[in-house]
Amino acid sequence: MFKKSYGEQHITYRELFKKGDLATKLSFIIMGSANFANKQFVKGCIFLAVEVGFFAWFIQNGIHALGMLQTLGTKKQGLHYDANLGIDVLQKGDNSMLLLLFGIAAILLCVVMIVMYIVNLRSTRHIYEVKAAGEPVATFKQDMSSLLNERFHMTLMTIPLLGVLFFTILPLLYMISIAFTNYDHVHLPPKNLFTWVGFSNFGNVITGDMASTFFPVLSWTLIWAVFATVTCFFFGVILALLINTKGIKFKKMWRTIFVLTIAVPQFISLLVMHNLLNDAGPINALLKNWGVISTSIPFLTDPTLAKISIIVVNMWIGIPTTMLISTGIIQNLDQEQIEAAEMDGANKLQIFKSITFPQILFVMMPSLIQQFIGNINNFNVIFLLTGGGPSNSNYYGAGSTDLLVTWLYNLTVNTMDYNLASVIGILIFILSAVFSLWAYTHTNSYKEG
Amino acid sequence: MEAKAKNYKAKKRNTRFLVYAILTIMSIIWLFPIVWIVLTSFRSEGGAFVPYIMPKDFTLNNYKILLTDATGNFPFVRWFLNTFVVATFSCLLSTFITIAMAYALSRLRFKMRRPILKIALVLNMFPGFMSMIAVYYILKALDLTQSLVALVLIYSAGAALGFYVAKGFFDTIPMALDESAMIDGANKWQIFTKITLPLSKPIIVYTALMAFMGPWMDFIFAKIIMGDDVKDYTVAIGLYSMMSKTTANSLFMSFTAGCVLIAIPITLLFIYMQKYYVEGITSGSVK
Numbered sequence: 001m002f003k004k005s006y007g008e009q010h011i012t013y014r015e016l017f018k019k020g021d022l023a024t025k026l027s028f029i030i031m032g033s034a035n036f037a038n039k040q041f042v043k044g045c046i047f048l049a050v051e052v053g054f055f056a057w058f059i060q061n062g063i064h065a066l067g068m069l070q071t072l073g074t075k076k077q078g079l080h081y082d083a084n085l086g087i088d089v090l091q092k093g094d095n096s097m098l099l100l101l102f103g104i105a106a107i108l109l110c111v112v113m114i115v116m117y118i119v120n121l122r123s124t125r126h127i128y129e130v131k132a133a134g135e136p137v138a139t140f141k142q143d144m145s146s147l148l149n150e151r152f153h154m155t156l157m158t159i160p161l162l163g164v165l166f167f168t169i170l171p172l173l174y175m176i177s178i179a180f181t182n183y184d185h186v187h188l189p190p191k192n193l194f195t196w197v198g199f200s201n202f203g204n205v206i207t208g209d210m211a212s213t214f215f216p217v218l219s220w221t222l223i224w225a226v227f228a229t230v231t232c233f234f235f236g237v238i239l240a241l242l243i244n245t246k247g248i249k250f251k252k253m254w255r256t257i258f259v260l261t262i263a264v265p266q267f268i269s270l271l272v273m274h275n276l277l278n279d280a281g282p283i284n285a286l287l288k289n290w291g292v293i294s295t296s297i298p299f300l301t302d303p304t305l306a307k308i309s310i311i312v313v314n315m316w317i318g319i320p321t322t323m324l325i326s327t328g329i330i331q332n333l334d335q336e337q338i339e340a341a342e343m344d345g346a347n348k349l350q351i352f353k354s355i356t357f358p359q360i361l362f363v364m365m366p367s368l369i370q371q372f373i374g375n376i377n378n379f380n381v382i383f384l385l386t387g388g389g390p391s392n393s394n395y396y397g398a399g400s401t402d403l404l405v406t407w408l409y410n411l412t413v414n415t416m417d418y419n420l421a422s423v424i425g426i427l428i429f430i431l432s433a434v435f436s437l438w439a440y441t442h443t444n445s446y447k448e449g
Numbered sequence: 450m451e452a453k454a455k456n457y458k459a460k461k462r463n464t465r466f467l468v469y470a471i472l473t474i475m476s477i478i479w480l481f482p483i484v485w486i487v488l489t490s491f492r493s494e495g496g497a498f499v500p501y502i503m504p505k506d507f508t509l510n511n512y513k514i515l516l517t518d519a520t521g522n523f524p525f526v527r528w529f530l531n532t533f534v535v536a537t538f539s540c541l542l543s544t545f546i547t548i549a550m551a552y553a554l555s556r557l558r559f560k561m562r563r564p565i566l567k568i569a570l571v572l573n574m575f576p577g578f579m580s581m582i583a584v585y586y587i588l589k590a591l592d593l594t595q596s597l598v599a600l601v602l603i604y605s606a607g608a609a610l611g612f613y614v615a616k617g618f619f620d621t622i623p624m625a626l627d628e629s630a631m632i633d634g635a636n637k638w639q640i641f642t643k644i645t646l647p648l649s650k651p652i653i654v655y656t657a658l659m660a661f662m663g664p665w666m667d668f669i670f671a672k673i674i675m676g677d678d679v680k681d682y683t684v685a686i687g688l689y690s691m692m693s694k695t696t697a698n699s700l701f702m703s704f705t706a707g708c709v710l711i712a713i714p715i716t717l718l719f720i721y722m723q724k725y726y727v728e729g730i731t732s733g734s735v736k
Contacts, residue, residue: 097586098586098590101583101586101587145636148637148638149637149638150637152553152557152637152638152641153559153562155638156549156552156553156557157549157550157565159549160546160549160550160608161565163606163609164606164609164610167580167584167602167603167607168580168607168610169572170583171579171580171584171587172572172575172580172583174580174583175579175580175582239475242468242471243472245465247461248465248468248469254476256720257476257479258475259719259720260479260480260483260720261479261483262719263720264483264712264716265662265666265685265711265715266666267668267685267688268486268688268708268711271688271689271692271708272482272485272486272705272708273482275497275701276485278498281498282485282499282500282501285498285501288500289500289501316478316479320479324723324726324727325727328727348464377576377577379578380668383669405576405578408576408579409578412578412581421579425576425579428575428576429574429575429579432574433574436570
C-alpha cells in the first residue's frame, strides 16, 4: 500500500533506449518484447497481438481509408464506357459519405494504436526501473490485482470510454467534418459525390442565403430559452412555497398531483396538448360552448400565439420539476431567520424577496444554467407540440416556431442539407459553450462543482 | 394586544384559504389534460375531435382494438414488450456504466481525471442529433440498424457522459471513510463494493430509474434507427405512428388508450420512486 511509487522521476525514453538491454531495445519496434523477456507472457501477447492486428488492418484497409480522405472519392456511380467490351457498363463508384466515415474511424484507430504504443513503452520502462532498483518484476497475478487497486480507474472506465469514443466522438468528428463539405441535396452519394469546400457553409449561414432564416430562428431560440427557464423557475419556486406554507394540509397529495406531469412521458403529454389546443380541439370547443369566443383561437396556427402557447405548455411540464427541487431547498432554509423577520414586521412578500428567493436562486444557479442549455436544445416540446409550424414562407426549411435544433433536424431529414445542418450544430455548440463559460466565471456555486 | 393577536390569526386563516384556492385551481389546470385523455380512451363515439369533454357513451372497445390489433399494422403488445426488453437491458448496462464512470471520476485520483471531466463537459454541449445520422451509419456498418440491440447500445453508450449527477452524489460522501478503510488494508475494489455502493442507494436507484424510463420516453433516436420496421418499434414511435394523417382520426381513441396503458405503470413507478428522484437531482445540482 505505502510502497514507494516509481511514478515521480522517470528516465526519458531516449535514455531507456540507450541503456536498456536487447529486449528493451526491441520493445521500441516489437511491442511486448520486454514483457516476454521478463516472463509477463499474457501482457506481452496482448501488446504483440495489438501490433500485428493493427498493421494487418493498416496495410489491408487503413492506407486506402486515409488516402481517400483527401478527395472523398472520384468515381461517380453510373454508366462508364469500357474500352475492352466496347459498351457502357454500370460502375459501382465511390461513396463519399462512407469514405469520410471510414477515414475518420481510421484516424481514431491510429490514435488508439499510438496510445497502445506509449503504454507498451511505459511498461518497458517500468520493468527497466524495477529491475534497476533490484526488485522483482510483477507477475500476471499481481498485475491483475493492481487493476482492483492502484489502477482501479482503468477497470471501471475502459469500456465506457470505448463506448464514448465510437458512439460519441467518432460521430461528432464525422458531423463536424461534414460542415466543411458540400454534402447537400444535390450532392447525395453514391449517385453524386461531395467534396471539401472549406468555410463556405459557415459564410452561407451567417452572411449568405441562410442568414435570413438563421438569425430569426436564433433569436426565437434565445427568447424561448430565456422565457422557458425563467417562467419555470419563478413559478416553480412559488408553487413550492405555496405547498410548504405552514398549516397547509395534504402536502404530499398536492405534490403528487403536480408530479404527475413529470411522470407522464413527454411524447404523450405533448401530443395530447397538441390535440387539446387544435383549432377544432376541446379547449376551443369548451370556450365556444361557454360563449366566451365565437371563432376558434388559433393557439398553434398563428405564429405569435403559437410561441406563447409553447411557453405556457412548457410551464405545465417544467414547473413541477422546479417545484420538486426547490421543495428540498426550502425545507432546509433557516427558519429562525424567517421568523425573526416576521417578528420585525416584514410581510410575506418582503420575506420572499429578500430572504427566501435569493437563497433558492443561489443554490439553484447551476441547475438553472443546465436548464437553459437544455432549453436551447429542447427538441421534444417543439417537435411534438407544433412540429415547427405554422409554416413560414420566408424561412428555408423551418417554420415559425422552429428552434435551431429542430431546424437542424429538418435540414437532415427533410431537405437533406447535411452540411448546413452540421454548421447549425456547431453554432449551437458554440452558443452553449460561450454561455456556460460565462456562467462558469460569474457564479460561485458553479465553480465549486 | 389581544385584538392584535386575533387580527394576526384571522390574517393567517385568510392566507391559508387563499393558498388552498390557488392550489385547487392549479391542480385542476394540471390534471385537466390527464383526465381528458383517460375519458377519451373510454369514449365510444366520434373521432379525434368532439365539441364536448364528457363522453356520451363509455366503452372498453378502444382498449380491445389496441390489444388485439386486428389490422396488424399497430401491434401494441409487441411494441410494449420491445420497449420493456430494451428498457431492462439499457437500465442494467447504463446504470453500471454511469456508476463506474462517476465513481472513478469522483473518488479515485489519476492523471487523466481532470482532462476527462473537461472533455465530457464539452462533449455534452453538442446537440445529440448532430451525431444521430453518423451513429446510424456506424450501426449500419455493424449491420445493427433496425434492431433492438442497436437501441440498447445507443442508450447505454450515451450513459458514459451522463455521470455528472452521480458524481455530485459521490462527492458528498466523506473521503475520510475511504482513508480509514485503506488503513485497515482494504483495496479500492473492496472500498467500492463494501463501503461506497451500500451508501449510494439513492443515486443508484435514481440512475436506474432514469435509465429505465429513457427508452419509454425516447422518441427521436428510436425513430431514426427503426425507420419503417413497424414490428420492432418501441411504444413511443409506435403510438406516434398511429397519429399519422391518414389514421389520426380513426385511431385517436385507441391512441389515447395506449397512452393510458403506458402512462399508468411509468407514473406509478415514478411516484413510488419520487424520493430517489428528488435526492438524485438535488445531490447532482446543489452544492
